[in-house]
Amino acid sequence: MYPLQIDNISFSYNSLPFIENVSFTLSNGEFACIMGPNASGKSTLLKISAGMLKPLSGRVILWGKEIQRYKGKDRAKLISYLPQMLDFSIPIRVIDILKMGFYPYQIPPDLDISAALKWVGLTDKKDMYINQLSGGEIKRAFIAMTLIQGAGILLLDEPIANLDIKYQLELVRLLKDIVNNRKISVLMAIHDLNLALQFDRVILIKAGKIISDGEPFKVINEENLRDVFDIDVKIHPSDNGKIFYRYG
Amino acid sequence: MKARIVLILFISSSICSMSLFIGTEIINPFDMDALNRDILYTIRLPRILTALLIGIALGASGAILQGILRNPLADPYILGISSGASFMAIVGIVVGTGYTGLFSIPFFAFTGAVLTGAIVGSISYKKGIFWHTRLLLAGIGVGFLFSALVMLILSTSAQGELKRSLLWMFGELSMSDWGNLPYGFIFISSGLLIALSRAKALNSLMLGDELAWNLGYNPSRERLLLFISVCLMVASSVSLGGTIGFIGLLMPHIVRMTIGTDNRLLIPFSALLGGTLLCLADMIGRTVFSPMELPAGIITALIGAPYFLYLLRRKDIISG
Numbered sequence: 223m224y225p226l227q228i229d230n231i232s233f234s235y236n237s238l239p240f241i242e243n244v245s246f247t248l249s250n251g252e253f254a255c256i257m258g259p260n261a262s263g264k265s266t267l268l269k270i271s272a273g274m275l276k277p278l279s280g281r282v283i284l285w286g287k288e289i290q291r292y293k294g295k296d297r298a299k300l301i302s303y304l305p306q307m308l309d310f311s312i313p314i315r316v317i318d319i320l321k322m323g324f325y326p327y328q329i330p331p332d333l334d335i336s337a338a339l340k341w342v343g344l345t346d347k348k349d350m351y352i353n354q355l356s357g358g359e360i361k362r363a364f365i366a367m368t369l370i371q372g373a374g375i376l377l378l379d380e381p382i383a384n385l386d387i388k389y390q391l392e393l394v395r396l397l398k399d400i401v402n403n404r405k406i407s408v409l410m411a412i413h414d415l416n417l418a419l420q421f422d423r424v425i426l427i428k429a430g431k432i433i434s435d436g437e438p439f440k441v442i443n444e445e446n447l448r449d450v451f452d453i454d455v456k457i458h459p460s461d462n463g464k465i466f467y468r469y470g
Numbered sequence: 471m472k473a474r475i476v477l478i479l480f481i482s483s484s485i486c487s488m489s490l491f492i493g494t495e496i497i498n499p500f501d502m503d504a505l506n507r508d509i510l511y512t513i514r515l516p517r518i519l520t521a522l523l524i525g526i527a528l529g530a531s532g533a534i535l536q537g538i539l540r541n542p543l544a545d546p547y548i549l550g551i552s553s554g555a556s557f558m559a560i561v562g563i564v565v566g567t568g569y570t571g572l573f574s575i576p577f578f579a580f581t582g583a584v585l586t587g588a589i590v591g592s593i594s595y596k597k598g599i600f601w602h603t604r605l606l607l608a609g610i611g612v613g614f615l616f617s618a619l620v621m622l623i624l625s626t627s628a629q630g631e632l633k634r635s636l637l638w639m640f641g642e643l644s645m646s647d648w649g650n651l652p653y654g655f656i657f658i659s660s661g662l663l664i665a666l667s668r669a670k671a672l673n674s675l676m677l678g679d680e681l682a683w684n685l686g687y688n689p690s691r692e693r694l695l696l697f698i699s700v701c702l703m704v705a706s707s708v709s710l711g712g713t714i715g716f717i718g719l720l721m722p723h724i725v726r727m728t729i730g731t732d733n734r735l736l737i738p739f740s741a742l743l744g745g746t747l748l749c750l751a752d753m754i755g756r757t758v759f760s761p762m763e764l765p766a767g768i769i770t771a772l773i774g775a776p777y778f779l780y781l782l783r784r785k786d787i788i789s790g
Contacts, residue, residue, distance in 0.1 A: 274683050298686030305680040312542050312676055314731045319677070321732075325670055326686045351731075364681075371685070 223286050225250055225375050225407050226301070231270055231280030233263075233430075241266055241277070241430040248375065251405045253398060253420075255412045258427040259451055264411040265306065267427070268377045271409070272303035284375075298326035302373040304364050306380045306411075313351040316344060316363050323370025338366040342396060358389030365396065369404075376400075378410035382417070394420050415467055418442060426450055474728055478739065482746040489518055489753035494760045512647075520646035520654070520710050521752045521766065522745040525717055527658045527707035529744020531700045532718030533725070533736045534665050537672045538693050539606050546704045546718035548606065550613025554586025555579040555708035557616040560623050560635045575638070576650045576709040580657075583705030586612055591697060600690040602679075605697065641714035641767030643752050654710045661702035662741060668695055669733040676733075714767040716774040717744045727781055747774065 226248040233241040241263045248254060256264045269275040271282055273289035282289040284300055292300075320338060324330045339345045342362040352360060361381050368376055376397075382390040394417055401408055418424050424441040426434040428450045434441045442465075447455045454470040491497045493514060497506045531546040539548070546552070562578035593608035594601050620639075624632055665672075671692040674682040679689035707714075721740040729735050751769035758764070 269680075272684070274680065294683075294686035294688060296686075298684065303680065303684045305678065308678075308681075310677075311540055312536055312731075313726060314673075314676060318673070318730065318732050322670075322673055322677070322685055325674065368684075 224248065224283075225285060226271060226409075227281075227283035228267075228271060229281045229283060231277035231282065233266055233270060233275065233277050235266075239430065241270070243280070244427075244430070244432055245280075246425060246432065246435060248407045248409055250374075250407060251401060252407045252409075252422055253401045254407070254409045254423040254425060255418055255421045256409065256425045256427060257412060257415075257418060257450075262427050262450075263430040264427065265379050266430075268303065268379050268409070268411060272301060272377050273297060274303065295326040298371060298373065300373050301375040301377065302368040302371050303377040304361075304368065304379065304381060306383065308360055308364060310353050313353055315348075316350055316352055316355070317348040319352060319363055320348070320367050320370055323367040323372070326371065335370065338369045341369065341400070342366040356389075358385050358393065361385070361389075361393060362396065365393075365400075369400065374406050376406055376408045376410075378408065380411045380413070382412060382414070390414065390417060415442060415447075416465070419465060471729060475739075478728075478743065482742055485746050485753075486518065486522065486749050489521075489749045490514055492753055493756050516648045516651055517643055517646040517752070518749055519651055521643055521748040523651070523654050523658050524643075524707040524711045524714060525743075525745035525748030526662065526741040527703035527744075528714065528717040528748075529721040529740035529742070530662055530665060530737050531703045531707075532720075532744070533722040533733065533740040534672060534696050534700050535718070536722050537676045537733060538696050539602055540676060540678070541606065542723070543719070544606070545716075546700065546707075547613070547713060547715075549587070549590050549609030549700070549704070550611070550616060551583045551586050551590070551609075551701060551704045552708050552713045553613040553616035553620065554589075555583035555705060556639055556713060557619050557623075558582025558585075559638055559709070559712070560620055563635050563638065564623060564627055564631050574650070576653075579709035580653075580705050582616075583708055584701065586616065587697075587701035587705065591694070591701075595694075598690070600694045600697070602693060605693075637765060638712045640765035641712045641770075643711050643766050644756075644763055646711065650710055654706045657702045657706040661699040661706075662737075664695060664699035664702075665737055666734075668692055668699070669737055672696060672733045672737075712765075712767070714748065714770055716767075716771045716778075717747055720774045720778050721747070723778065724781065 224247040228244060228246050230243050230245050231241060232243055258264050270277050273282060320335050339348055342365055344359060344363055347355060352363060382393050397408055400406060412418060419438045421438055424438045425432060426441050426446055433450055434446050444455055444457055447453060456468040458466040458468060460466060491499055495509055497510060528546050535544040535546060535548060536542055558581055559575050559579040562575045567575050567578060590608045590612050594605040624635055671687045674685045674687050675689060675692060682689045721744045722736060724743060725736050725739045729739055747770055748766060751773060752766040755764040755766050755769045
């Protein structure tokens, strides 16, 4: 049984079709990303996958059961979703945010708060207010919250947008580390072609349709990039397995 | 933090019990004659209980509204409920209703508050979602409408009515008696209980609807429940003592800076401190310029605003 199965979903905003007949499955321990131009449906697809938006047609199956049929708290133990925009006008302490990860549970799961803080490297900032942290630290605080939440599927909407290169790499490494250690599945929307190579799988979408889906080296090719992003690009593989893109 | 909690509990209980014995007439609790006892039970005790209830309602509502609207500037009056209540209360004053009896000014005010709450709530509900920005804007819009109507009535009313209306709008506790207290207690305590039972959900709502959903809550449902709890508390508090400013805005910030941001503590402590501040303000209002009385609402602002500004300078936690 797959943790998450997206079965032929369509969705529209104001009766304009936005997602059309999209299907894919997410396997256990898979580290996958969605790529595509702005307004191609990445966020909507993630929200539908999280059960937050109801698809017009098709089904989202979470561990063999339709996601809409779960109770909120039960769903929260299995799948978690982090939105792109995390803004706070009211101060909340980092430690209080982490503790919210326990909310779906009557009896808290085994991972304790200090372990989660250590994992994301925020041990010495636990008593600070969330709006005093940097963009990267905010993201890490919320990843720690989802760790405590204990869900086996993590959906992240552009978690590395607005982060500088160092924080981007740090965050991707952190997530990879979590995937390897806790065997959770991650699906995140990203924009960076180089970072995409760090994933097990890339789902490339354009105008609400999947154009290509598979290993990064197969999906990210000149033809697909031209088709999806409407850019002229040359790909130069180097000796050490890295790729260089030259935009024309 | 535990030391602070004990300190706050100690200060609150001292102020509340002190305000029983201090006033135009200072009463020695160990040497009371019949007149003193009469003043204590028929005038002071109901007045202090009313102040406590109003302060509790305003402090708690402020904390809840800042959370559901995700706005540190929100106060219990931002939803226009108080303007609706004022409008109806002033209609009551102008048509010559008294403070007691079934169709009294508090009853008029409560009806106005509940109706306004229902109007604002129904405007905010669209396509199965209870929107927080709509709630804020609908509240402000409806509030302006009723304020304009209040001004319209005031500008055409006789002098005696005008003064009574203005006093009511600034927060008037001198008319408090036992009659309205039970109703106030029932509505305010049920509002507070609803809010306390949803405190975890409110914590999650402060992170935004999507994260609240992620933690297993239905944001619209939780916001609606919390909105109802605020309506109950604000409607009762306004009908008990008019519109008293600053407590609802101020208390949640003070509690966040001293005790913490978790609504499970924030709501009860904002309530407790709100009640205490209003007792203190009322005690000052009826003692300092005795026998003249200053409306408690003015004192709360005079004490509250400078302390708030001091905290704001000292603690850099409000973003922007």
